[in-house]
Amino acid sequence: MRDGRPTGLLVAGEGTRDSFAALTGGQLEYAAWQRFYGMTQRVAERVFPTLTEPLPGRDALRERIDDADAWRMLFEEPLGVAVEENFTDDLVRGVVLTDALIGTFADAHDTSLLQNRCFLYHVIGGGTGDWDVPVGGMGALTDALAGAARAAGAEIRVRHEATRIETDGNAAEVTVRTPDGEHVVAAARVLVNASPQALAALLGDDPPPPAEGAQxxxxxxxxxxxxxxxxxxxxxxxxxxxxxxxxxxxxxxxxxxxxxxxxxxxxxxxxxxxxxxxxxxxxxxxxxxxxxxxxxxxxxxxxxxxxxxxxxxxxxxxxxxxxxxxxxxxxxxxxxxxxxxxxxxxxxxxxxxxxxxxxxxxxxxHIFHRDLSFPYADEGTGRWGVETAHANVLLCGAGAVRGGGVSGVPGHNAAMAALGG
Ligand SMILES: Cc1cc2nc3c(=O)[nH]c(=O)nc-3n(C[C@H](O)[C@H](O)[C@H](O)COP(=O)(O)OP(=O)(O)OC[C@H]3O[C@@H](n4cnc5c(N)ncnc54)[C@H](O)[C@@H]3O)c2cc1C
The missing domain is CATH 3.30.70 (Alpha-Beta Plaits)
Structure with a gap:
């Protein structure tokens, strides 16, 4: 408490309205909160389904969102403009901005819009923007994935270090170092969830621009x-x-x-x-x-x-x-x-x-392997956002367009690209 006023804000179901009133001395900021997150919710409903479709063009995504203000606030102007336009309380503004800064080193007014991209992925998840906790922890999630893969006939090998990928675009060979020596595995396609940096090193390609985490x-x-x-x-x-x-x-x-x-x-x-x-x-x-x-x-x-x-x-x-x-x-x-x-x-x-x-x-x-990209097609992004300079090598991890988290979206999209979708 400071001067009889609370210094905290509780955003939790029924108590939210009262907490806003106690902090800001009225209902205006709470109404602004509801308006703003109503907007992001509508954007979530429209953008989230596109994440597992071929990348839409920028204009197509704007049409799909069909809300000029939302497009301006989230995709065109630095997020700081929207935060200051919609909210007056410093603490409320800060709570809104933090979703834009997770693992992302940017100022509210950064013209790179890095903060907008981070914010966007934080508010569209699952089509609602809700953040969930995996029951049993992340280990339970990866165990379930491994079980599903094995049930579908996959063979999982651990402690196998890929050291080189050679490809002519049609057929590939992956050199793998294992506890009992080095092996070469032939493959029609290679799907990689190591970082774009690691992939470039495996292929002998020029490295992508350096990434920097910030947490x-x-x-x-x-x-x-x-x-x-x-x-x-x-x-x-x-x-x-x-x-x-x-x-x-x-x-x-x-x-x-x-x-x-x-x-x-x-x-x-x-x-x-x-x-x-x-x-x-x-x-x-x-x-x-x-x-x-x-x-x-x-x-x-x-x-x-x-x-x-x-x-x-x-x-x-x-x-x-x-x-x-x-x-x-x-x-x-x-x-x-x-x-x-x-x-x-x-x-x-x-x-x-x-x-x-x-x-x-x-x-x-960098927790997302590299800076996040907007979820639309850009120069060189390919149909699914998982393509590389080599036709039969696909990114299926966080470094893909629409990657950057534990969503599984890049894996889905790499599978679709492999199936020729
Ligand atoms: C502290 C922290 C908090 C986070 N919080 C969240 C969160 O709340 N929500 C969320 O959605 N995301 C969060 N993330 C991000 C999320 O963890 C990553 O985006 C996600 O793990 C990426 O998964 P991935 O499979 O693409 O890559 P990774 O999980 O990075 O897996 C790539 C694997 O490839 C291996 N590898 C690399 N090179 C080779 C090679 N040559 N041979 C064999 N293997 C190799 C690496 O060792 C690694 O195990 C967080 C990350 C961190 C670090």
């Missing part, structure tokens, strides 16, 4: 949820959705300016999700029974360049500053709630873009 990821295991400084909100309610920290509109602009000037943000913006509240099965039954919770934090405006000189030191400094911003909202330091592992060490891990590049081979630590 700090922190995973924590807690013995209990922390108590909030604002006693009027139940932590179970506050952490059930997205908990935004230092993500006011002005704070986001300041953090971008800091990072663009080569400094770690003074007040690092981040958001937190407590997946175990939504799906307790991601914890073992014993930990769940003891009331443990997972907390995962996604920090914005932390581009890889800030870690180049000394990754360990920059990681430690950014983690400290980020947790301090979180602690400002808590009635007890978050570190007091951390579980301890078998060696007595706190269960917290932080990953910079450079860590993700090393551990997961994300180019430059």
């Amino acid at each position: 700090l990821k922190v995973n924590m295991l807690l013995t209990r949820l922390p108590r909030l400084r604002d006693r009027s909100v139940d932590p179970r309610r506050a952490f059930a959705g997205t908990f935004h920290i230092a993500e006011g509109y002005g704070q986001l602009a300041d953090a971008y300016r800091d990072a663009a000037a080569g400094r770690l943000p003074t007040a690092p913006p981040s958001e937190i999700y407590c997946h175990s509240l939504t799906d307790p099965t991601i914890l073992g039954p014993e930990l769940a029974a003891r009331g443990y919770q997972t907390l995962t934090l996604f920090g914005l405006h932390a581009p890889a360049r800030l870690f180049a000189a000394d990754n360990d030191a920059a990681r430690a400094a950014l983690l400290k500053a980020t947790l301090a911003e979180l602690d400002a909202h808590l009635a007890e330091p978050i570190t007091d709630c951390l579980a301890l592992d078998a060696d007595g060490e706190p269960c917290i891990e932080a990953r910079t873009p450079l860590d993700l590049e090393r551990d997961l081979r994300l180019p430059g630590g």
Whole structure:
């Protein structure tokens, strides 16, 4: 609370209207919120089905959306214009903008419209823009995919490193390093979900422009949820959705300016999700029974360049500053709630873009493999957005047009391209 006014906004079903009124002192901002997200919902309904069709042209997509204002706000002007046009409260503006900045280093008014593309994919998912949590965690999802593939006759080999792809456009040979030596596999077609950088290296092609991730990821295991400084909100309610920290509109602009000037943000913006509240099965039954919770934090405006000189030191400094911003909202330091592992060490891990590049081979630590593209045909995008310079080599991962997440869309589209759809 500040001067008797709350400093937080709760966007959660029935309480949303009251929370807006308490924050902004009236109903106007809530009405603007409903109008704006009504617009994105209509765009979602029209754009989402196109993601699994051949890429529409830009004009065709605009006609399909059939809303000149929506097209202008989302596809033509930097998103900051729409945010400022529609909302007046700094905190509300910031909450809207964060969906444009996930893994994306851009200012609200960036003329590249990178922030618009990131925002668009965040609000059209599933045709509703709703964000879901996979029951059982991502491991359950990949297990189910593996099961479906095996049931359809696929053979899955792990610890097989592709080291070269040779192709004449009709037939290909993939050289694979395995625990028992090197093998060459002949194939009519090769579908690749490694990054475009990795694919270019395998083919011996010129590398695509370098990618740069821009996030700090922190995973924590807690013995209990922390108590909030604002006693009027139940932590179970506050952490059930997205908990935004230092993500006011002005704070986001300041953090971008800091990072663009080569400094770690003074007040690092981040958001937190407590997946175990939504799906307790991601914890073992014993930990769940003891009331443990997972907390995962996604920090914005932390581009890889800030870690180049000394990754360990920059990681430690950014983690400290980020947790301090979180602690400002808590009635007890978050570190007091951390579980301890078998060696007595706190269960917290932080990953910079450079860590993700090393551990997961994300180019430059970019969580989407490369900057997102608008979901329409552009120069060189091909019919499905999965095509490469080689007719029988297709991208089926995040680097495809309409990729960049765990949607499965690039895999579908690569399959359609392979089937000649
Ligand atoms: C911290 C973080 C948070 C995220 N949050 C979300 C989210 O909330 N929602 C969402 O939708 N997306 C999210 N993403 C993005 C999402 O995880 C990725 O877009 C998705 O994993 C991409 O899947 P993919 O199969 O295309 O590529 P990857 O998952 O990157 O898989 C490519 C695989 O290819 C392997 N590989 C590379 N080269 C070779 C080779 N030569 N031989 C053999 N194997 C090779 C790599 O090791 C890797 O395992 C997040 C990513 C990160 C890092």
